[in-house]
Amino acid sequence: MKKIIFFCFTAFLFFFEIFIFTNIWIFLSAYSVMYSFEEIEEIPTSEVVVIFGARVHGNKILSDALMDRADSAIDIYKAKKAKKIYVSGDTRSEFYNEVETTVHYLQKRGIPNIDILQDPGGLDTYDSLHRAKYTYNISSAILATQEFHLPRALFLCRSFDIKCSGVIADRHTYIKSKYFYARESLANIKAMYELIIDEIPTYSL
Template sequence: MKRIKRLLIILVLLLVAGIGLVYLLSFYVERSTREKVYSSIEALPDAHTVIILGASVHSDGKLSPVLQDRVDTGLRIYKKGKAKRFLLSGDNREKDYDEVSAMRSYLLLRNVPPSHISTDPAGLNTYESMKRSSTEFDIPSAIVVTQAFHLPRTLFISNNLGLNYAGYPADAQKYRTETSLVYREKLANFKALYELFIRKSHKKQLKGNSLTLICKK
């Protein structure tokens, strides 16, 4: 009986420590990116591109409320002259699911010239979208548009990739699933750490090993 009680105490302590770590990391990510988040379009620095991150699209191609708010917000920034063009970054892994084409069509219907729109169908997640904006599209300066609960992690990733991007929240309404999305974001901060500091260094190591093997040959 004493052993069971001791085990339960240990489990409770581990649970409390785990929750504390989640909130501590979330606090650090938010604090380290706070200065990059702007609350008014007028205060935003001028940038080359508005980057709009993808979100759910309905089967008929209609944007979900989360994604529509992002695109509408990006459009307001563009019309205010704060950026010259768009990069739409999202998921197009499946033939019948295409976030970037849905966003592009939405902007074209609102008289944005096609030449002002670039699309990245390989922006499968936040890390890939931020990394590819630099490696594939060579964007010198950008304003990233997504919801406020998603901005800290997005800017934390871009900062640690050496990208000096600003962020603007697309919060036009309260979302039905917002509470679960907020908690998901807190956990996703650990994924960001893995992508930035573990996976990236592992790739560098593999690349270095490959070069060594080539030289030996």
């Protein structure tokens, strides 16, 4: 019985150390290229500004998080810091389409179609950035997303050899912010695992 307890305790310590190390590593690797919106003039110019998918309501209304990402991307584009806007997200259902809903939002705000790149295969952050590199041949990007999400997104972007910087897109106070931060700490572990096994996105082409 003591051996079992010792083994379980040792295993717990091992995985806890991996958990802590991974989260610290990801944050520290991204911190130097994270910008607030007030620092927009300091952001290096890139090929695209990326809008990652997030919840939409009835294929008509963006969630607060997605709206903040889209509005930040629009401002970055209009500041001539990115030539195009790369919209990635979940499009698996005709009744739920993050990309189409976001594109309509951009169009209504004067973004020309020629400057919008649509990625229908961005089921998660890993897939969005893997496809940005290997499907759309993007070599530089600005990531416009929430502060809790930005370190992981930048870490993955750099891992795919995309020159990148990130803008904190928090323009609302999010009701579930504590939950988002807690979930992100687990998502960091998933991201590291996906990189280690060189996972192929669900939609790889």
